[in-house]
Amino acid sequence: MRKTKKMVSLTLSAAMMASMTFGAATTVLAEESEAADGYNLAVCLASEPQSIDPALNSAVDGAIMINHMFEGLVKWVDDGEGNAVTAPGQAESWEKVVNEDGTVTYTFKMRDGIKWSDGKDVTAGDFEYSWKRLANPDTAADYCYMIDMVKGYAEVASGEADPDTLAVKAIDDKTLEVVLSYDCPYFEEIMAFPSTFPVRQDMTEGNEEWTYDVATYIGNGPYKMQEWTHNASITAEKNENYYDYDNLGPDTIKFTLLDDDNAILAAYNSGELDFIESLPTDELPNYLASGELNIVDYIGTYYACFNTEDEIFSDARIRKAFSLVIDRNYITENVSQSGELPATGYVPAGVYDAEGPGSDDFRTVGGDYYSVAEEDYEKNCEEARALLAEAGYPDGKGFPTVEYLYNTNDNHKKIGEALQNMWQEQLGVTVTLNNQDWNVFLENRKEGNYQISRNGWIADYNDPCSFLDMWYTDGGNNDAQYSNPDYDAKIDEAKATSVQEERMKAFHEAEDILMEQDNVLAPIYFYTQKYMMDENIEGMYYTPLGYFFFGYTTQK
Amino acid sequence: MGKYFLKRLGMALLTILLVACVTFLLMNAVPGSPWLSEKTPSETTLAALNAKYGLDQPVPVQLMKYLQNLLHGDFGVSLKMQKNRAVSSIIIEMFPISAKVGALALLWAVLVGVPLGCLAAFKRGKLTDSILRVVCTVGISMPSFVVASALLVVFAGGMATFKFFPTIFDASLGWRSYVLPCFSLGFYPMCYTARQTRSAMLDSLNQEYIKTARAKGLKNKKIIFKHALRNALIPVITYLGPQVAFTLCGGFVVESVFSIPGLGRYMVQSIQNRDYPVIMGTTIFIASFIILMNLVVDILYKVADPRISLTKGGE
Numbered sequence: 103m104r105k106t107k108k109m110v111s112l113t114l115s116a117a118m119m120a121s122m123t124f125g126a127a128t129t130v131l132a133e134e135s136e137a138a139d140g141y142n143l144a145v146c147l148a149s150e151p152q153s154i155d156p157a158l159n160s161a162v163d164g165a166i167m168i169n170h171m172f173e174g175l176v177k178w179v180d181d182g183e184g185n186a187v188t189a190p191g192q193a194e195s196w197e198k199v200v201n202e203d204g205t206v207t208y209t210f211k212m213r214d215g216i217k218w219s220d221g222k223d224v225t226a227g228d229f230e231y232s233w234k235r236l237a238n239p240d241t242a243a244d245y246c247y248m249i250d251m252v253k254g255y256a257e258v259a260s261g262e263a264d265p266d267t268l269a270v271k272a273i274d275d276k277t278l279e280v281v282l283s284y285d286c287p288y289f290e291e292i293m294a295f296p297s298t299f300p301v302r303q304d305m306t307e308g309n310e311e312w313t314y315d316v317a318t319y320i321g322n323g324p325y326k327m328q329e330w331t332h333n334a335s336i337t338a339e340k341n342e343n344y345y346d347y348d349n350l351g352p353d354t355i356k357f358t359l360l361d362d363d364n365a366i367l368a369a370y371n372s373g374e375l376d377f378i379e380s381l382p383t384d385e386l387p388n389y390l391a392s393g394e395l396n397i398v399d400y401i402g403t404y405y406a407c408f409n410t411e412d413e414i415f416s417d418a419r420i421r422k423a424f425s426l427v428i429d430r431n432y433i434t435e436n437v438s439q440s441g442e443l444p445a446t447g448y449v450p451a452g453v454y455d456a457e458g459p460g461s462d463d464f465r466t467v468g469g470d471y472y473s474v475a476e477e478d479y480e481k482n483c484e485e486a487r488a489l490l491a492e493a494g495y496p497d498g499k500g501f502p503t504v505e506y507l508y509n510t511n512d513n514h515k516k517i518g519e520a521l522q523n524m525w526q527e528q529l530g531v532t533v534t535l536n537n538q539d540w541n542v543f544l545e546n547r548k549e550g551n552y553q554i555s556r557n558g559w560i561a562d563y564n565d566p567c568s569f570l571d572m573w574y575t576d577g578g579n580n581d582a583q584y585s586n587p588d589y590d591a592k593i594d595e596a597k598a599t600s601v602q603e604e605r606m607k608a609f610h611e612a613e614d615i616l617m618e619q620d621n622v623l624a625p626i627y628f629y630t631q632k633y634m635m636d637e638n639i640e641g642m643y644y645t646p647l648g649y650f651f652f653g654y655t656t657q658k
Numbered sequence: 659m660g661k662y663f664l665k666r667l668g669m670a671l672l673t674i675l676l677v678a679c680v681t682f683l684l685m686n687a688v689p690g691s692p693w694l695s696e697k698t699p700s701e702t703t704l705a706a707l708n709a710k711y712g713l714d715q716p717v718p719v720q721l722m723k724y725l726q727n728l729l730h731g732d733f734g735v736s737l738k739m740q741k742n743r744a745v746s747s748i749i750i751e752m753f754p755i756s757a758k759v760g761a762l763a764l765l766w767a768v769l770v771g772v773p774l775g776c777l778a779a780f781k782r783g784k785l786t787d788s789i790l791r792v793v794c795t796v797g798i799s800m801p802s803f804v805v806a807s808a809l810l811v812v813f814a815g816g817m818a819t820f821k822f823f824p825t826i827f828d829a830s831l832g833w834r835s836y837v838l839p840c841f842s843l844g845f846y847p848m849c850y851t852a853r854q855t856r857s858a859m860l861d862s863l864n865q866e867y868i869k870t871a872r873a874k875g876l877k878n879k880k881i882i883f884k885h886a887l888r889n890a891l892i893p894v895i896t897y898l899g900p901q902v903a904f905t906l907c908g909g910f911v912v913e914s915v916f917s918i919p920g921l922g923r924y925m926v927q928s929i930q931n932r933d934y935p936v937i938m939g940t941t942i943f944i945a946s947f948i949i950l951m952n953l954v955v956d957i958l959y960k961v962a963d964p965r966i967s968l969t970k971g972g973e
Contacts, residue, residue: 149927153741160695242706244699260702310735310742332740332751333919333927334828358826360917361927364807369825372814541690541932548698558696578700 140353141657143639145377146369147650149361150333155306155313156299157236160244162560162648165296167357170338170653171321172299175210175229175278176290178645180654186645187459188294192216192224192322193278205253206285210278217343218302219326226272228300228322233280234258235306236297238265245297248562251286285600288565295563299323324350324653335359351641351655376636377652383513386440386632394634397441399646402560402629403450403569404442406506406521410622411583412553414504418621419493424554425624426486427528428521430474433626437516440632445625446470448617449569449609452628452646453561456602464566468610471617483528490529498530505534508556509543517626518556550583557581560629560648566609567596573616584622589615666956670949675725677945678938682724685937686717692737692932711737713934724938733942734935739928745939749921753943755829756913756920760905762836763844764898771848772894775855776882779863790852797849806842806915813838827918839916843909847901851894858890865889892963899955903948 148163156168169178177191190196193210200206216224233249235241237258246259252270257263269281282289292298305318312318319327324346325338336357340350358375360366363382370378381389389395408415408424415421430444443451446465453464472482487497495501506521508514515537522533533554538546547555559579561568571577574593575585589612596608616622631648641655693699693707708714712723727734733745740748778790797805814825827835862868863886871881913923921940928936959966 150739152738155741158741160697160699239702239706240710242703242710244693244695244697244703246703247700311744311747314740314743331829331919332748333924334826334917359919360826362914362917365810365825365915365917368810368814372821372825374824374826539690540930541692541694542688544694544696544698545690548694560696562697578698 140351142354142356143352143377143652143655144356144358144375145650145652146358146360146366146375147379148359150359151336153313154319154336156296156301157232157241157243157245159296166649166651167336167338168296168299168323169649169651170323170325170355171319171327171341172296172301172323173321174293174295174299176293178294178643178649178651180641180643180651184643186643186649186651188290191294192229192300193293200285201281204284206282208280208282208289209273210280212276212278213345215345216322217345218320218322219341219343220320221343222302223275224300224322225275226278227275228302229278230270230272231303232300233270233298234265234268235301237268243297245295245562248292248295248297251282251284251289251292253281253283255283284597287600287602287605288563288567291563291565325355328354333359350653352652352657355652370634376639377633377642377650379631379633379650381632381634383439383516389634390440395440396633396635397630398633398644399452400560400629400631400648401450401452401564401646402558403445403448403625404438404517404556404558404627404629405445405448405623405625406554407557407582407623408621409550409553409555409583410585410620411550414502415553417493418619419489420495421624422621423486423489423493423529424525425621426472426482426489427524428624428626429479429524430626431476431479432524433517433520437520438513438627441630442627443630444474445627446472446474448613448623448625449566450561450628452564453566453569454564455566456606458602464606464609467606468613486529490531495531501529501531503532503534504553505536506554506556507536507538507543507546507552509540510537514556547581550581555581557623558629562647564647566606566613570596570609570612570616573622582622584616584620586615586620589620666953670946670953673949674942674946678725678728678942679721681938681941682721683717685934686720688932690932692934711735728942733939736933736936738931738933739924739936745935748924748936749939749943752919752921752924753907755918756922757906759836759839759843759912759918759920760902760907760909762840763909764847764902764905765844766840767844767848767851768894768898771851772855772887772891774848775852775890776859776887778852778856779859782860790856794849794853797845798853800845801911802842802846802909803911803915805845806838806912809838809842810915825916827916839912839918842915843905843912847898847905850897854894854897855890858893859886862886862889889963892959895955895958899951899958900948903944903951907944907947 147166151159151164151167152161153159154164154167156172159165159168173191175191175193176188178186179189181187190213192213194213196208196210198206198208210226212224212226218224233252236243236246236249237255239259239261249255252268254263254268258265258268271279273279286292300322302320305312305320309318314330316327316329321341324341324344326341327336328339329337336359337354338357339354340347344350358369360369363380366375366378367381367385369375386395408421410416434442434444447468447470449464449468451463451465455462455464455467490496490498506518508518518535522535525531525533546552547557559569559572571593572579573582573584573589574580575590592608592612592615596605596612599605633650635642638658639655640658643651693704699707712720724734736743736745736748774790778787781787810825813822823834823838824831827839829835868881868886871885907921910922910926912918913920925937925940928940
């Protein structure tokens with residue numbers, strides 16, 4: 103018996119010893135993260151990217167990584183105040199000629215000394231190949247339409263014509279010629295859009311897994327991939343073949359791939375991450391109040407859309423009544439709580455109008471469709487009740503129970519509950535809430551299997567077209583199932599001209615139809631991007647499209 | 659014996675086939691498509707995507723094609739999460755991480771759980787037994803995410819200034835990354851094993867042959883480890899068999915809390931993303947593994963207790 107005791111206590115003490123050893127070696131953690139020279143940056147944007155193939159990527163996190171490892175004809179640079187502005191990238195300069203038939207020819211001169219990360223020269227031919235690959239339906243790129251202004255695109259994308267007929271041509275290694283079917287005002291931004299970045303024919307052709315291997319993931323950007331541990335991290339190091347290598351900041355940028363907001367915040371607080379852009383909703387107010395959480399512009403709108411084919415919501419008066427009683431200030435101040443702006447229209451603040459950057463934006467020129475001033479809220483509600491009465495439901499009497507659909511998420515739920523409460527209190531109608539798994543939700547919303555649905559839209563390029571084009575009859579993202587020939591005509595009119603004043607006038611008129619006359623949707627707030635960054639790091643810059651740039655950051 | 663194994667193998671293959679078919683049909687019955695996002699691609703792009711990955715064909719045709727490819731060892735390519743990457747290489751990359759964490763977790767669960775169970779049996783009714791009973795009851799009733807989150811807060815710098823372990827799993831940091839996940843993953847099996855061992859041990863100790871052994875003056879050590887424990891291990895092995903498969907293929911919850919790039923977490927992500935080939939691949943892989951482990955358990959029975967006849971038991 104005694105020996106048994108000894109045996110057992112030995113085993114147990116061994117276990118305890120082991121746990122003590124684990125506890126003892128603790129201080130090593132901090133030492134490893136400090137490099138001898140330069141510094142290493144650890145950021146978290148999101149979880150595993152779906153694709154970091156420039157053509158196939160359609161997400162913002164993927165775009166940020168691609169922006170660091172590739173470079174287009176145009177690139178984003180810091181204006182000195184942390185705002186990203188476009189500047190010549192792989193193209194040193196270009197000429198633009200408007201032809202007699204209305205088409206436009208761009209001739210690009212490539213920069214000297216541009217190289218791929220394996221040392222080979224970047225040529226105009228690489229761009230020709232990449233743009234044709236993007237348009238080719240076999241590539242099946244989500245964002246192929248980003249270059250739909252290039253002559254011959256429609257035929258290539260539909261499979262009617264050979265991709266070689268796309269009007270992108272390398273005259274020689276240093277000269278690229280692109281013909282656009284019309285004068286696209288936001289073409290410069292398109293050239294800085296990740297889908298249009300060059301890829302290597304010898305790496306991508308016949309190898310669909312090229313992005314997963316460091317040896318084949320050859321880029322032409324300031325950084326190059328060093329390691330990819332799937333579902334854990336992607337590490338990029340300085341590309342010694344990049345023309346501006348000497349000015350680059352961190353030795354490595356580690357994109358940590360996480361999906362749990364609590365884990366992300368814990369890792370940031372413990373110093374394992376230098377930059378994060380998502381944190382649990384409950385924690386937002388604290389960090390916002392302490393000043394640690396930064397809020398920047400993000401051109402996007404969060405809104406509720408009505409199914410215009412629904413029996414109840416086919417009546418524009420009811421839609422308007424539902425929109426008017428939304429207390430946007432309450433939602434941004436008490437529910438979403440991360441510095442969003444109460445929305446006064448569909449196209450958000452920050453989208454350029456005819457004058458371009460630096461002058462009044464589209465929202466300012468277009469004005470507000472209703473007042474979001476707190477003192478006007480009661481008046482809005484009065485008007486809403488009158489409209490509802492006019493539609494046959496005085497004080498909500500006889501109004502059937504309707505449903506608000508959202509995808510399962512805390513933030514969406516809280517907003518849904520706030521809306522439910524406002525509609526009930528101000529209009530006397532009963533709204534039930536229904537939440538669905540993301541994929542199921544998307545399908546139902548797209549197919550129009552809903553009455554009111556949560557919705558949101560973030561722009562791909564800074565132009566009202568990105569927002570208004572989608573409500574065209576039978577458009578792929580026309581979740582409201584909206585159709586109005588007058589609206590379509592205005593969009594056609596805007597697209598037919600390249601004179602900015604005329605374009606913007608048509609877009610404003612289109613938005614008037616959408617918002618003032620038809621009330622297809624109820625904008626709630628204009629998105630903002632939030633982030634937290636280690637206070638010792640400076641030099642990060644950002645564009646309201648959601649892209650952060652870390653390549654020129656320095657550590658104090 | 660040989661006949662028995664052939665029969666078992668046949669059953670195993672049939673089970674895997676059934677698992678594959680049922681998963682395939684269920685997966686397609688769930689609404690949603692891998693291509694949808696806040697920004698839906700155009701009709702032509704959707705058509706091109708469906709054509710490229712064969713999703714434009716009727717489900718039965720897709721299933722037949724999938725099974726055909728499976729026979730050739732082709733699990734297909736991921737549609738979404740690691741677009742165009744072979745599912746087999748994803749599994750080959752993710753499984754070892756899960757397996758390592760799982761194996762370490764089970765190792766400590768058994769190495770600590772079995773002796774603790776023995777100890778509790780010996781000290782039946784005493785204070786040690788009561789303490790162990792409380793610990794084990796807590797361990798069994800507390801979900802692993804609670805254990806994991808609590809550990810994260812206490813030991814990974816979430817609460818105070820001290821920080822023993824990293825918050826994010828990083829294999830390059832060595833053993834420090836493994837401590838918390840392995841502890842949380844192994845805590846439940848440890849407690850369960852301890853309780854199983856305790857009750858089995860008590861049963862054994864009351865058997866006539868133990869009394870005989872005592873009577874003929876055998877040493878305690880010999881009685882416990884040669885006679886009692888051997889019999890007591892049977893229920894433990896029964897429990898551990900499938901548990902090995904589950905743990906090695908990734909404790910989803912623990913993998914999520916510690917952001918471990920393992921198979922369990924990836925499988926759940928693939929379901930959320932409707933990444934059909936990944937769902938199929940991981941399900942078939944895990945199912946096969948569980949079936950295999952059950953087979954191994956049967957063999958271990960025989961090792962632990964030579965009286966068990968596999969042939970009779972099987973037929």
